[in-house]
Amino acid sequence: MRIGVASVDITPALGLPMDGFEARTAGASGVHDPLVARVLAAEGVDGTTVALVVADLLQIDPGLQGLIADRVDRSVGIPRQHLQLAGTHTHSGPRVDPGSALEAQLADRIASAVQAAVADLRPAAIAVGIGTVSGIGANRRPRGGPMDDRVTVVRIDALDGSPIATLVNYGCHPTTLGPDNTLYSADYPGVLRRELEAAIGGVAVFTTGPQGDVNPGGYSPEDSMIGIVVPWRTFESAERYGRLLADSAVAVHRTLRPAPADDVWGVSDLVELARKPLPDPATAQHAAEAARSVAETVRAADLTPDAGYHALLAAAYAELIALQAGAADRDDPVTIRASAIGIGPFVHVGIGGELFVELGRKIRAAVGDASSCVAALCDGTIGYIPTAEVFAEGGYEPNASVLRPGEGERLVDAVVARVAAARVAAARGATAGSGS
Numbered sequence: 001m002r003i004g005v006a007s008v009d010i011t012p013a014l015g016l017p018m019d020g021f022e023a024r025t026a027g028a029s030g031v032h033d034p035l036v037a038r039v040l041a042a043e044g045v046d047g048t049t050v051a052l053v054v055a056d057l058l059q060i061d062p063g064l065q066g067l068i069a070d071r072v073d074r075s076v077g078i079p080r081q082h083l084q085l086a087g088t089h090t091h092s093g094p095r096v097d098p099g100s101a102l103e104a105q106l107a108d109r110i111a112s113a114v115q116a117a118v119a120d121l122r123p124a125a126i127a128v129g130i131g132t133v134s135g136i137g138a139n140r141r142p143r144g145g146p147m148d149d150r151v152t153v154v155r156i157d158a159l160d161g162s163p164i165a166t167l168v169n170y171g172c173h174p175t176t177l178g179p180d181n182t183l184y185s186a187d188y189p190g191v192l193r194r195e196l197e198a199a200i201g202g203v204a205v206f207t208t209g210p211q212g213d214v215n216p217g218g219y220s221p222e223d224s225m226i227g228i229v230v231p232w233r234t235f236e237s238a239e240r241y242g243r244l245l246a247d248s249a250v251a252v253h254r255t256l257r258p259a260p261a262d263d264v265w266g267v268s269d270l271v272e273l274a275r276k277p278l279p280d281p282a283t284a285q286h287a288a289e290a291a292r293s294v295a296e297t298v299r300a301a302d303l304t305p306d307a308g309y310h311a312l313l314a315a316a317y318a319e320l321i322a323l324q325a326g327a328a329d330r331d332d333p334v335t336i337r338a339s340a341i342g343i344g345p346f347v348h349v350g351i352g353g354e355l356f357v358e359l360g361r362k363i364r365a366a367v368g369d370a371s372s373c374v375a376a377l378c379d380g381t382i383g384y385i386p387t388a389e390v391f392a393e394g395g396y397e398p399n400a401s402v403l404r405p406g407e408g409e410r411l412v413d414a415v416v417a418r419v420a421a422a423r424v425a426a427a428r429g430a431t432a433g434s435g436s
Contacts, residue, residue, distance in 0.1 A: 020091025191242020210360025261344025350378025
């Protein structure tokens with residue numbers, strides 16, 4: 001097995017619209033820390049090559065995916081099914097509009113980084129370990145819910161023991177910084193990578209684990225909807241979170257003893273899920289306009305803070321549903337990309353959405369809990385993927401989700417089946433290649 005890595009700066013020009021918060025209307029005013037894309041490429045003994053791209057973007061949308069995949073296929077021959085394109089989900093990056101100059105620029109830079117990672121391929125050894133961290137994420141659901149403090153650490157060394165890469169996966173929204181921030185930033189993942197590279201060397205790669213119901217400190221997503229910022233959402237907090245995560249990862253890294261491996265495989269497939277039923281577009285739009293009018297009346301009356309808050313929140317929810325109801329694809333199935341790459345003992349599963357903690361645990365348990373991780377926001381996003389129980393509870397995530405209840409569980413089954421089939425195919429290929 002050979003592994004190569006590369007990193008490229010993708011920080012765009014100032015003044016561009018930022019992504020992640022509807023309540024933020026100002027463009028980027030500066031750079032707190034650079035935005036980057038990291039690439040990890042691996043080649044098996046049979047010549048199969050895969051690549052994982054992780055960029056400091058909200059996600060990598062379909063248009064940008066297509067541009068990158070086409071450039072990568074033409075330059076180094078890695079097919080789409082062997083390519084994972086993940087965003088860290090920082091809410092302090094640029095909005096990438098389809099057909100924009102920024103989209104083309106990012107495609108060129110990221111594809112060039114994949115080419116550089118492939119050129120860097122060298123014999124390598126790999127090991128996977130699991131740690132924990134506390135003091136960062138908390139379940140943000142109104143009634144609480146499960147929290148996964150797990151930190152997956154993958155140590156990749158050259159055969160002489162020198163570091164090539166460290167991959168870390170942890171499930172928590174990179175939303176330490178709120179809608180009041182107008183500086184480009186990778187949020188806490190950027191701090192983690194900086195600290196890891198200082199402590200270990202090599203290239204640090206971070207993928208965001210199942211985080212649909214988890215954020216830093218467990219603040220209310222409803223507050224974010226209407227522009228309320230809690231006091232701990234600061235760069236100082238991002239620094240503290242990144243250092244805590246780095247300390248955990250370094251401790252695990254020191255216990256690992258990498259070994260050479262042969263097998264590299266990849267699978268990427270589209271899965272169709274059922275969309276939730278939606279109201280008539282005109283009815284939904286009328287209700288949203290009425291709710292906004294009421295909210296403005298309540299706010300002008302200055303009744304109580306609670307009255308104003310709940311009126312604004314009701315209007316925001318009504319506008320959310322009206323937007324879904326008026327979408328051109330409102331009656332179509334929801335198509336999501338699910339993928340996995342295997343590098344020796346390690347399996348990196350990618351889900352194109354904001355997966356809830358419990359669903360991620362089910363995937364890991366079936367795939368191999370001690371040697372796998374799940375990355376959310378991988379190959380774009382369909383939005384929130386809650387558990388069936390959450391739809392009955394209500395709240396932000398099930399309202400924002402485009403799925404019917406139970407589709408998250410159906411997705412888990414589909415992903416597990418595809419990974420199992422890919423492993424069987426890879427094993428058959430290895431057996432055929434060995435001549436036995």
